[in-house]
Amino acid sequence: MIRQPIVVVMGHVDHGKTSLLDRIRTTTVAKREAGAITQHIGASEVPTKVIKDICKSLLKQSNAELKIPGLLFIDTPGHEAFTNLRKRGGSVADIAILVIDITQGFQPQTLEALSILKEYKTPFIVAANKIDLITGWNAKDTNSFLKSLDGQLDMVQARLDEKLYELVGRLGTLGFSSERFDRVGDFTKMVGIIPVSAKTGEGIAELLMFLSGISQRFLEQQLKTEVKGPGKGSILEVKEEKGLGKTIDMILYDGTIRKNDIVVFGTLHGIGSTKIRALLKPMPLDEMRDPREKFKYVDEVHAASGVKLFAPGLEDALAGSSIFVATPETEEELKQEIEKEISGIIVESSGPGIILKADTLGSLEGITKLLDGAGITIKKATIGQVSKRDVVDANNAKAENKYYGVILAFNVPVMEEAKSEASKYHIPILEEDVIYTLLDNYKKWVDLETEVERGEAFSSMVLPGKLKILPGCCFRAKSPMIVGVEVLGGRIRPGYTLMNVRGEEIGEVKSIQREKEAVQEAKEGDQLAISINTQLTFGRQVNEGDIFYTSIPKSHSKLLTTKYKEHLTGSEMELLQEIRRVSGELFFGE
DSSP, X not given: OBOOOEEEEEESTTSSHHHHHHHHHTOOHHHHSGGGSOOSOEEEEXXXXXXXXXXXXXXXXXXXXOOSOEEEEEEOOXXXXXHHHHHHHHHHOSEEEEEEETTTOOOHHHHHHHHHHHHTTXXXXXXXXXXGGSTTOOOOSOSOHHHHHHTSOHHHHHHHHHHHHHHHHHHHHTTOOEEEGGGOSOTTTSEEEEEOOTTTOTTHHHHHHHHHHHHHHHOHHHHBOOTTSBOEEEEEEEEEETTTEEEEEEXXXXXXXXXXXXXXXXXXXXXXXXXXXXXXXXXXXXXTTSOSSOOEEESEEESSEEEEEEOTTOTTBOTTOEEEEEOTTTHHHHHHHHHHHHTTTSEEOSSOOEEEEESSHHHHHHHHHHHHHTTOOEEEEEESOBOHHHHHHXXXXXXXXXXXXXXXXXXXXXXXXXXXXXXXXXXXXXXXXXXXXXXXXXXXHHHHHHHHHHHHHHTTSOOOEEEEEEEEEEEESSSSEEEEEEEEEEEEOTTOEEEOTTSOEEEEEEEEEETTEEOSOEETTOEEEEEEEXXXXXXXXXXXXXXXXXXXXXXXXXXXXXXXXGGSOHHXXXXXXXXXXXXXXXXXXX
């Protein structure tokens, strides 16, 4: 039996992956997603009948015949945090579409997607999206790019070619030979680039035509499936279905799954198994994550396909886990395989770190990678709602490091008792349903807490400061000496004692004024007047151009170089070391 090819859609965030599928499905899934960005892998089946209808004129011209039963699209998230999640999509895919915004070109996740496709040796075509944004482009009422191109001005066609050859050049530097699809002689040696517009539909016919043609011409052996073979799949989502209870949305990428089969899968507490009570299929051209029509009940499903599974004991199933049809002979071996798969993703550490809760294994895996890349330690990373226990864990982590006293909650509910406990112990719960903002929100919280702590700590300490007396700016020669100064580094406050470059005390800053207004702090770059209580006289011991430093008590200096070191900027730390040398606390060379 020839199964439908699995087509994975990859590319940078906002380059139009889901919008492209929306155009094919004539749906609006992208607009209903949080942040208009795909958060989980989704599956959509496009039957051959629809492909034939869209590609009617192209099929007639080429005298081609479609043999595949359709195309199964997997829509993957575009953000770099989803590398591992996309690797799963790439690993089960037969062919890929790499979507690139033709106006923006290559972006970080474009390169990342290419790396994954290369790693899994997955054949792909490039969809150069958003051709409607090419200056002067006149959108035509057609699904065909070539028909639309014929109606464009020569200068517009030239602009398009210029953009396309930028992609060709970049692909060349990465080791891929490529060309516009109608100029490719051998698709086994060159990557075809198909200009498209998800907005207008231009190019969709060529995209479907070439996906189908390449699949059935070059992947025939790969698409042959043993109908009776045990099913293998990947869980997309665990969700409540009205009238049924907990169900699993999954992609079946190999074999067959039947009603009453025993399946094994990953759970929050290890490996689970259950007997299938019902299999439900979404209607053609619908989307499993957000179907517009009701599902239909079936007795069996063959790869490749998206399917909903109903069975007891699915409450703790992990979205993102593999799911296999098992027999008494294979069950134990399959369980060990899944255990190995999930062991490195769910984290429960005895050491300090933040608490992370997410809705799926894929989300958890992606966010964990994101946090790890930012050097943020995780104490616990699990799937499910935020509980009172999570808050207790966060409070314990806070005792070791205040910046770990936080819970990151991605697309999961927070229990009422957890909210109450968090309020009691002042544990912030940062909730987010768009994954790439989660780390940003944590960083903002850390910055805010750091600034509060810095302000409290520094309010009673003498901080590094360096100033120079400006020429022609002596307003009073004796105590209180009033002179114009420029702050060369750090900060100066009233009450600070100043010393000269020999470490000799000059006197205490009595006040600071800018344009006759009192100032409580002067920072680097400021030019203003200061009054100094001193026994010295301007023109004798003090002169224009003299450099003064803040005289920092040794106890303050020690705290600044240890406990509060992270609160000083690089330049402030350098100035502190300079002041320590001037005062004799440090020798030059230390």
